[in-house]
Amino acid sequence: MRILHISNTFARVSVYKELINGLSEFGFKNSVFAPVKNEEETRYDISNVKSNEIVVKEIINYFDKIFFRRKCSKIYNSIIDHINIKNIDHIHAHTLYSDGYPAYKLYRKYGIPYTITIRSSDINAYSLLRKDLIFIRNKIINNASNIIFTSPSQKNKYLNNINLRLRKEVIKKYHIIPNGISNTFFSNYNPKVSNNLNKISILYIGRFLKLKNIPNLIKAIDIVRNKYEVRLTIVGGGGNDQHLIKKMINKRNNYVTLLDYVKDENVLINLYRSHDIFAMVSKPETFGLVYIEALSQGLPIIYTAGEGVDGYFDHTYVGEKVKNPKNVNEIANKIINLIVEFNNDIVKKSIIEAEKFKWNNIIKEYRNIYK
Template sequence: MILHITNDYSGSTVYKNLVRELDNNGVEQIVYNPFREVSRMGKNKINFKSSRSQIIYSHILSKYADRVLYQKKIKKIVQDIEAKIDLKSVRFIHAHTWYSDGGAAYELHKKYNIPYIVAVRNTDLNLFLKYFLHERGYGKKILQNADKIITISAVYKKRMLEDPRLSHIMNDVQQKIMMIPNGVDSYWIESKVSQRKIVENEKKIQLLYIGKFDKGKNVFNLINAVKNHNHKVQNMVKLTLIGGGGNDEKRILDSIKNDHSFEFVGRVNSLPVLKSYYERSDFFTMPSRAETFGLVYIEALLQGLPVMYTQNEGIDGFYDDSIGEKVEDTSVSAIERGLERLIQKRDHYSFDIGKFSENHDWKKIAEAYQQLYKQKQ
């Protein structure tokens, strides 16, 4: 039995896709999902083929205290797991984040000697390691006791290897670090285009953004970069925004009101409708401040669109620079320069769409994880 500890299971389909593929391969799994918001209960359910597999939704986390009192949160999660799961049946733990999930995996490992792997994501490097100074020593123990350390992106592996805060444990953990990317929904692989989209000269450039309207996604600065560019070059760019919600939504919607350079669509749940927006766009733009991977970049590339992304975040380093433009920072001026490069170099991007479908197929990714589980079973 594999135990997944994942605080964000009900918040993202990434975990569901992996768990479903593992289930297709006959892996017995318990998915343990502690969460804060009661609205998460029951989200991303799976009809398992394996009768012993299950998802345990646990509304045990408080909205405020558990964000700050890290050790208390870990203790609460461990006690809840012990109360709800027969740990004698668990052979391996997959902790889907380093700090929030990995802390619980480490405590269970100490008590029950169950091996575990831990994944490193955006909040681990950009929040916990950076600001939770008092928990850095504990974070290092999580890594040192893990069987493997998975980074979802190439650039996060590079950042860990070069981080001076981790340098004195790197001899212990360097060989454990491996990169396994996220996959995309099979719809995008099945409906991929055969070649890159060619952007005609002298036409209005259509940009696309898909995602939440959180401050971390940096949509507000993207909007201002488009405004600045259009001020200089007579409204040559139009940005379509799909998604919404998040802590920056009001500011974003206020900033584009009555401006014809922007189209706000809202949430789109239909994948064919989403595909139609990719088809009418020239570039996908998401210069996030922090991004574990960013599946929408891969969706866009599978639809033949070059992408704008951020240096040292997301897909940076996984593919070479011919997939689009990376901005050196997330300021309005850097994004504006990135837009100018996208438009100037519109004919010069080249990428292998078949390679994207090969690298981001959940079936293959599930097999890679299965190999890691089997090593200790």
């Protein structure tokens, strides 16, 4: 069976490489079409992707944000020109709008069934800002064979913002399939619990965006330090909140440490293992693979209710969720709660829950819906 993957972000997001490699190991043949915005993305290293065919085309420009239909026509026509459509058995459009509309047009012309993934960009951007695309959205959803959400929170958020008729259509077709993390994170780990709960190390990894609410996390640490000797390590950079965050860190350099981005997985694993708790209170949050990476290393998590991975751990205590990430006192109280509850049992549960996000388990779910 050959799957055509349409993805505007293939060259920028490592999840797709893991997905396609996993599908290949299960016997699927894969063709990838990736429309990109610049020449740098066309130089994407495909040597580690086990795909039968990868086409990366620089056909997207700035004005395509406005002229959606023109953009999708360019993608559709380029697929026809560069992919042998007659060999395709199923199409996976990795976003609802920009990937989904070309998939719908291919379905209309060639009768090839398609699956769509509804992502945060579809929910937080297109659905809110492009009301003129409602008719197109409805056609894409009504004709899709399957609809995938990467988390329960995304599914709930989307269903709560569409009309009853469309909601019934989505409910008939949806599957919740998470993103996975590299198998490296599941290798050779012997978890150790901190022997001194008065000295707790908390970790944040990510970009310095306002939606990440890092200043509020730092202020919450200030409050927690009235009871516990807590240290915070912030790993990352870039983004529209960088200046403020660096300024705040400089004033607290005796208990807040700033590190540059870490790309090497083994270095990253050692970083997780040298801390006790992972905290990121984003709103909105797409999925947040860093939460899963942290859990895989035995770190319970502080996360935001209704965002990212919320909904995956309703029946197992692996951390605390914050309802309002703008509320510094609430964040501080959740950190204190987690410190009080911190023990060997929660470390083991964190590792067990992370097993859900192994690619082998995820690929089996995709195999069932493609066929």
